[in-house]
Amino acid sequence: MLVRYSNREVVVALAAAGLVNMAMVLMAAAAFHLGHSEVAEIDTAYHTLTPLLGACAAAMFLVSLIASGISSSVVGTMAGQMIMQGFVGFRIPIWVRRLVTMLPACAVVAAGVDSTQALVLSQVILSLTLPVPMIALVLFTGSRAVMGEFANRQLTTVAAVLGSAVVLTLNLVLLLQTFGVPVPGLA
Incomplete structure (x- = not known):
């Protein structure tokens, strides 16, 4: 019963x-496509929205960014907690988890770092760290010894491996491009 509710909660959050x-990408494409090629950063998009679509649209953009970030953070935190407590048996006090997950973001904001650069750097770091939990998750959830009756079926495991391979390949391409390594087939 708890697994079913947890699955529903994760699906709704994601x-x-x-x-x-x-919705943000569609709105940005519609608003900035013609005549606004200078919009390449989040804060520029926010400031350009007010004259184009009004203050309400800019406020909705801001709220959407915050909601998206919170939703993604909640799912990531829940997944980390489940892995640490359920699979590894390692418990971390909640105040330490919150401090570790929030401190880097607060430090970036307090330092006045360019938001777009910080976002790109965070995605590069995520690309470097994502393979470890992703591979562990595929291995653990496919194992009857670990998951018991809740272990993935073979078709689910194959889909998870294929999905992981796609994500890891895209992460590799991102990393290669970030560090200036040419990728064959991409200009």
């Missing part, structure tokens, strides 16, 4: 984050 992100 769907909300995905829908918000898609």
Whole structure:
């Protein structure tokens, strides 16, 4: 019963984050496509929205960014907590978890770092660290010894391996491009 509720909660949280992100991309594409090629940063987009679509649209953009970030952070924190407590048996006090997850973001904001640069750097760091939990998750959830009756079926495991391979390949391409390594087939 708890697994079913947890699955639903994760699906709702990820769907909300995905829908918000898609809505922001669609809105940005529609608003900035013609005649606004200078919009390449989040704060520029926010400031350009007010004269184009009004203050309400700019406020909705800001709220959407915050909601998307919170939703993604909640899912990531829940996944980390489940892995640490459920699989590894390692418990970390909640105040330490919150401090570790919030401190880097607060430090970046307090330091006045360019938000776009910070976002790109965070995605590069995520690309470097994502393979470890992703591979562990595929291995653990496919193992009857670990998951018992809740272990993934073979078709689910194959889909998870294929999805992981796609994500890891895209992460590798991102890293290669970030460090200036040419990727064959990409200009």
